[in-house]
Structure formats: C-alpha cells, structure tokens
Amino acid sequence: MTKPALTLYLAAPRGFCAGVDRAIKIVEMALEKWGAPVFVRHEIVHNRFVVDGLRDKGAVFVEELDECPTDRPVIFSAHGVPKAVPAEAERREMVFVDATCPLVSKVHIEAERHAEEGLQIVMIGHAGHPETIGTMGQLSDGDVLLVETVADVATLDVRDPERLAYVTQTTLSIDDTAGVVAALQARFPAIIGPHKEDICYATTNRQEAVKAMAPMVDAILVIGAPNSSNSRRLVEVGARAGCDYSQLVQRAGDIDWRALEGITTLGITAGASAPEVLVREVIDAFSERYEVSVEQVETAIERVEFKVPRVLREAAK
Known part of the structure; x- marks a missing residue:
C-alpha cells in the first residue's frame, strides 16, 4: 500500500534551553563527583524521560529537604527554591548545589x-x-x-x-x-517593571517559531510534559495562531492517530525541557505511517550557554 504524503514542519528553536541543559549537567557532574545517590529536591526539570534517565544513573528525587539524609549532596531544581530551603540546608550542614536557571x-x-x-x-x-x-x-x-x-x-x-x-x-x-x-x-500607573523582559529568551523564541509555523499546518504536536509550563503555553500559542488542532504529547505513544486522519501537513515542536530524542521518536512514528518530508521553520538561532557552579567545574578539571 502507498503511504499518504505528509510534510512535517519542525520548529526551530525547540527543545532544551541553556538553563535545562545546565541543570541536567549539574546532576550528572554531581554523580561523577560524589557517586550515587545524589538527592534532587523536586524534578530537576519537568520531563519524565529526563528524570527517569537521571534516576537510573543514581539520582533520587524528593519533594522536600527533610526527605534527604544530611550526609549526601542535594541539588535544587532549575525552577528555583524559596530562600528558606538553602538556609535550612546550611543549618543542617548539608552539601548542596543550586541548579536554579540563571x-x-x-x-x-x-x-x-x-x-x-x-x-x-x-x-x-x-x-x-x-x-x-x-x-x-x-x-x-x-x-x-x-x-x-x-x-x-x-x-x-x-x-x-x-x-x-x-x-x-x-x-x-x-x-x-x-x-x-x-x-x-x-x-497602577506608578508600577515599575523589569529593566529587561523576565520571560526568558527560550520561551520567547519557541513561541515565535510556533506562531510562524501555525498558519502553515493542519495540526501541531508539542512534545513536553503536562506539568511543563512552557510546553503548555506552546500548545495555547499554536491554537491562537491559527492551528485548529494543537496538542501536547509526552512521546510517540501518546499520539492520537484518529484525530490526525486526513492531515497533509504537521508542525512539531518541543518544550524547553524535552530532549531531541523524543522529537526523533515522534518523527519516526509518522514515518512508519506516512511518506514524510521534513522542513524546518527557523525563526532564531540560540547560542546561549550557562556555566555550572564552580564546585562542579573544579571537580571536572
């Protein structure tokens, strides 16, 4: 049987941002320096695939500091923590590394x-x-x-x-x-705003790419986790920018094939905490069912990098 033709439009930029990349690297380098287990307060980033991969390497994810033993390192997630958390870690004389996005x-x-x-x-x-x-x-x-x-x-x-x-x-x-x-x-006319926009470059860039792609496609799939704020915003942006079917999927197994029957064009993007391997998995799933051609919709080039904390850079030397 001849497969139906499908043009896949890939948003660029998509997927990991510099803050997520740094946070994952911090956990991996901490495991190299101190060995397993290393404790992580809250999911390091909002993606089950990433979290499960780090768990397999020896990271233990907890919700609160009192779940961590005092003799093992603890890492604070990329989302940031209240000031009381590092203060309590210091009081308990714990080794901690802050992976909060800069x-x-x-x-x-x-x-x-x-x-x-x-x-x-x-x-x-x-x-x-x-x-x-x-x-x-x-x-x-x-x-x-x-x-x-x-x-x-x-x-x-x-x-x-x-x-x-x-x-x-x-x-x-x-x-x-x-x-x-x-x-x-x-x-409140006297209210003071930030000197520079607080919404981060990666969120902005991913939303702009979806806006450019939305009028060109029958459907958009955003690869990301349900608890990922930036991924859920991409779904909303796609719908508002003119795409009638804009949906979040965690990975290829979540695709609703029946809802996509009859499409000839599809946009794909990924939230800032979703790895590129999941994008490839989704493309492969479509390639099994369609004669796929892939085009990129590029609206920005990102070259941002953030250094890991000094305590881990010193270990890497």
Missing part, C-alpha cells in the same frame, strides 16, 4: 532589589508552580502578591498603589503576560 535567579534578584527599596512586588505567574513558589519565597509573606489573569488585577489589594513593582514567571505566554502587564499599568 534567568530565574535574575528575577529573584530583581524582586529583592525592589523590596529593599520599599516596594511591594506583584508577581505574574501560575499559582503552585515551583518557579512561582521559589520567587515568592525570596521575600517575606505579604511582600509579593500573585496575579495570573487580567481579572486578578482588578481585585488586587495593595499596601500603596504608588510603591509597586512587578516581576513575571519566565515561562509564560508572551501575549497573555502583555495583557496582564497592561492591566497593572492601567490600574
């Missing part, structure tokens, strides 16, 4: 600087997300107010409308965030 750390520093100047912080982010918890946890209770939507801005109860600043989670939808920022500025 772009998340930048937001932490911004929030602290504004607080030192007597400003109350408004954080645009998703309630319960580890990055939001980590950023809000840099300051005392009440110093940071969380908003998710334009509607939240209308009910915000602030100490002083003239003494406000805002920061954002790094993995949000650019368009959604712009709406919330506009609402904040309309209600």
Whole structure:
C-alpha cells in the first residue's frame, strides 16, 4: 500500500534551553563527583524521560529537604527554591548545589532589589508552580502578591498603589503576560517593571517559531510534559495562531492517530525541557505511517550557554 504524503514542519528553536541543559549537567557532574545517590529536591526539570534517565544513573528525587539524609549532596531544581530551603540546608550542614536557571535567579534578584527599596512586588505567574513558589519565597509573606489573569488585577489589594513593582514567571505566554502587564499599568500607573523582559529568551523564541509555523499546518504536536509550563503555553500559542488542532504529547505513544486522519501537513515542536530524542521518536512514528518530508521553520538561532557552579567545574578539571 502507498503511504499518504505528509510534510512535517519542525520548529526551530525547540527543545532544551541553556538553563535545562545546565541543570541536567549539574546532576550528572554531581554523580561523577560524589557517586550515587545524589538527592534532587523536586524534578530537576519537568520531563519524565529526563528524570527517569537521571534516576537510573543514581539520582533520587524528593519533594522536600527533610526527605534527604544530611550526609549526601542535594541539588535544587532549575525552577528555583524559596530562600528558606538553602538556609535550612546550611543549618543542617548539608552539601548542596543550586541548579536554579540563571534567568530565574535574575528575577529573584530583581524582586529583592525592589523590596529593599520599599516596594511591594506583584508577581505574574501560575499559582503552585515551583518557579512561582521559589520567587515568592525570596521575600517575606505579604511582600509579593500573585496575579495570573487580567481579572486578578482588578481585585488586587495593595499596601500603596504608588510603591509597586512587578516581576513575571519566565515561562509564560508572551501575549497573555502583555495583557496582564497592561492591566497593572492601567490600574497602577506608578508600577515599575523589569529593566529587561523576565520571560526568558527560550520561551520567547519557541513561541515565535510556533506562531510562524501555525498558519502553515493542519495540526501541531508539542512534545513536553503536562506539568511543563512552557510546553503548555506552546500548545495555547499554536491554537491562537491559527492551528485548529494543537496538542501536547509526552512521546510517540501518546499520539492520537484518529484525530490526525486526513492531515497533509504537521508542525512539531518541543518544550524547553524535552530532549531531541523524543522529537526523533515522534518523527519516526509518522514515518512508519506516512511518506514524510521534513522542513524546518527557523525563526532564531540560540547560542546561549550557562556555566555550572564552580564546585562542579573544579571537580571536572
């Protein structure tokens, strides 16, 4: 039987960002330096394939610091942690390595600087997300107010409308965030924003590639985890940019083939914590069913790299 033709459009950039790459490398280098087990507080990045691979090498994933023995190293995830966590690790005299993405750390520093100047912080982010918890946890209770939507801005109860600043989670939808920022500025004209956009370069670049690809395809598959904020935002961006079928899949086994019947063009991208091996797995799955031709939709070239902490660089010499 002749396979139907299918043009696959691959978004570029896609997949791992520099912060995720660094975080994974930190766990691998810690295992090399100290041997197994090395404990990791929270999933190092939001991808089951990555986490399972590191677990196989000897990483033990826990949710709280009190689940870690004091005689083994612990790593804090790329999403960042409240200030109380490293303080408690120091109190318990633990060896710890902070894998917080440097772009998340930048937001932490911004929030602290504004607080030192007597400003109350408004954080645009998703309630319960580890990055939001980590950023809000840099300051005392009440110093940071969380908003998710334009509607939240209308009910915000602030100490002083003239003494406000805002920061954002790094993995949000650019368009959604712009709406919330506009609402904040309309209600609180004196509010101070970041010197440079908090939404990270990788989130922005991946969303722009999906926007470029969406009008060209019958369907979009975003490879990523359900708990990955940046992956879920890519699904939303694809739908808003004109693609009627935009779906999240963790890997090839999750593809809903019935929903894709009759397509002739398909866009594929991957969230910032999804490895390229899963993209290849999905392409191979389509190649079994279709006569596939692959084209790339490139909207940016990324050359960003972040160094691992000095304690691990010294071990590598």
